[in-house]
Amino acid sequence: MRRFRFSDPGFEAAFAAFIDERRETPEEVDTAVRDVLAAVRAEGLDAVLRFGRQFDRAEVDESNIRVTADEIEAGAAECSPEVREAIAFAAKRIRAYHERQRPADMAFTDEAGVELGWRWTAIEAVGIYVPGGRAAYPSTVLMNAVPAAAAGVERIAMVTPPGRLQPAVLAAAKEAGVTEIWRVGGAQAVAALAYGAGPIKPVDKIVGPGNAYVTAAKRRVYGTVGIDALAGPSEIVVVADAANRPDWIAADLLSQAEHDPAAQSILITDDEAFGEAVAAQIGEQLKVLSTSEDAAASWRDHGAIIIAPLDEAPRLVNYIAPEHVEFALDDPERLADQVRHAGAIFLGRLTPEAIGDYVAGSNHVLPTSRAARFSSGLSLYDFIKRTSIVKCDETSFAILGPHTVALADAEGLPAHARSAAIRLTKQG
Structure with missing residues (x-):
């Protein structure tokens, strides 16, 4: 387990290097x-x-x-x-x-008289x-x-x-x-x-x-x-102050560490003594956890405690772009609303990530390995697709046709141009 202090010189470089360490299986x-x-x-x-x-x-x-x-x-x-x-x-x-x-299907007629829409x-x-x-x-x-x-x-x-x-x-x-x-x-x-x-x-x-x-x-x-996605090892970031019970936060961190030796659990707190209390609780819980072999390896090799002002937490979370992030705070929205890169956000002291894994209703298939910067968790949208619908009548085709010909000619695609022009000629 690594320890980082926001106040230490070189924190930013050391933090970034830690997050960027490869945890996936080799390409062989x-x-x-x-x-x-x-x-x-x-x-x-x-x-x-x-x-x-x-x-x-x-x-x-x-x-x-x-x-x-x-x-x-x-x-x-x-x-x-x-x-x-x-x-x-x-x-x-x-x-x-x-x-x-x-989502809803859509059908409308625009100002040119073209019937447009989509269906799912x-x-x-x-x-x-x-x-x-x-x-x-x-x-x-x-x-x-x-x-x-x-x-x-x-x-x-x-x-x-x-x-x-x-x-x-x-x-x-x-x-x-x-x-x-x-x-x-x-x-x-x-x-x-x-x-x-x-x-x-x-x-x-x-x-x-x-x-x-x-x-x-x-x-x-x-x-x-x-x-759906190319899933990597599980991840959790817990942002917590000293008002939390250390054993609760330790359990939350281990809930992901037990998945895989390559999983990653990170605590961000503004209280160093609290961070050490959480670390001690992790040691105690590992003694009785049936999945302790994997969890201990994960915490040892990829775990971290970051001592930083809580107002810095959203920026750090956005860089990590974790699969899961908990804000175990009295006013979690104040900081959580600043997070734009996370698979799922869990708000408050009574919303452990495990609730999301099973019964919250939201999906637990989430982006890992910083993919939350550009992708989302599994949803209904993964199982549906959208088809565009277009219909012209004579009036609307007369408006769209000439522009189609001009653009097709500009691209050097004469058959495209002809398929529109031949209809314009017929209309004329």
Whole structure:
């Protein structure tokens, strides 16, 4: 864990160098992914199954690669009533939040008499990658599938690494409207969704987090299909004063550190003694945290405590452009309103980031690695697309046509010019 003081000479350079440190997996991963994608594109299901045996030690074949409806029902039924209730509660809130994002179609006639407008339609088929391995992630299913279903996506295909499917994941898939589930993970799952592989038909867009191989595969198939984003390690910044309980803030910082050894947790406070109390609490909580190995590595290698005037916090946050930022203050809006680069902002002492991960209703799929400078979190807009509508009659075409001819001629595109000019001639 690094310590920075705003008052120290060289703070700005040291702070910037720390934020700019690379935390992603090296580029060598891309070579292996390239070969996997090429094989799946050429060989289809045979390659998918081969890579499943090679990488996941999975005995999956064409007869059991798809999770049946009976398996989904049986698995979901294994969930405790408490977990099922929490999944339904979260899904309802996520659905309501995202349905409010639905934009309106538009139609109008301008001063030239041209009928213009646009309409929104849902993507037809979406693939959702749900990680396995470190933990079961029903929240990932909800955050990706519920907005897709709310948008009107007809086919929602979920892929997840082979192995025992966690009951909570199956319950979330059932609740969210997932239409099919496939036992395939890694880069080969992304390839199967992009190109098709036997019974797995290609989709139009792939969303959902994964490891470095999944991310590299999504980067390579972009253009063949759409993708949501290239997710990096998790991040949180907590802006807190000494009026907070140190154990609360420590827990908030560890909530992201436990995701991955490459995750990053940063505390910005104006009270050095409070910062040290938080650090001490992190040490105590790591002793009992079941995810302490990853969390300790993250805090050790990428964590930081920055001692700075709180009025400087918005500027520092804007440079970091974090996935999540908490303002654990009495008047959080005063500073938070100055932040323009953040995936999600959590206001006040009783709004930990974990609320956003599960049940607030907002989406927890957010930009990382400073991408909040130019991108947003997952939303309904990721599952719909806008089509422009244009209609001219004789009067309006007579106004637009000559200008079309002039611009087409200026660009050296005679067929463009002719397609307008020939209609002007007919009118004349």
